Amino acid sequence: MWTKVVLCVHCGGDDVVRNGKTSNGKQRLLCKSCKRTSREDRAGPRYSEPDKERILRAYMERPFMRGVQRIFGVSRQTRSEWLKKKS
Numbered sequence: 749m750w751t752k753v754v755l756c757v758h759c760g761g762d763d764v765v766r767n768g769k770t771s772n773g774k775q776r777l778l779c780k781s782c783k784r785t786s787r788e789d790r791a792g793p794r795y796s797e798p799d800k801e802r803i804l805r806a807y808m809e810r811p812f813m814r815g816v817q818r819i820f821g822v823s824r825q826t827r828s829e830w831l832k833k834k835s
Contacts, residue, residue: 754777
């Protein structure tokens with residue numbers, strides 16, 4: 749029988765236990781070392797850096813938030829955060 753070792757994404761410790769489920773049904777984990785919670789099988793960044801630059805350039809050329817949101821599928825909040833980090 750194989751055992752899957754799960755490491756804490758915050759401190760890297762291996763003293764992690766299950767701690768219920770999230771609202772969308774994913775497993776929630778609790779690290780006993782740092783007392784922080786995380787999710788199992790977290791996805792990486794959804795957009796690559798070239799994609800972010802392309803989306804921000806499109807916004808700068810034509811600053812209609814809803815149009816950029818429809819074309820690229822990026823929420824206005826996400827795009828606003830990218831703009832804040834860039835400047």
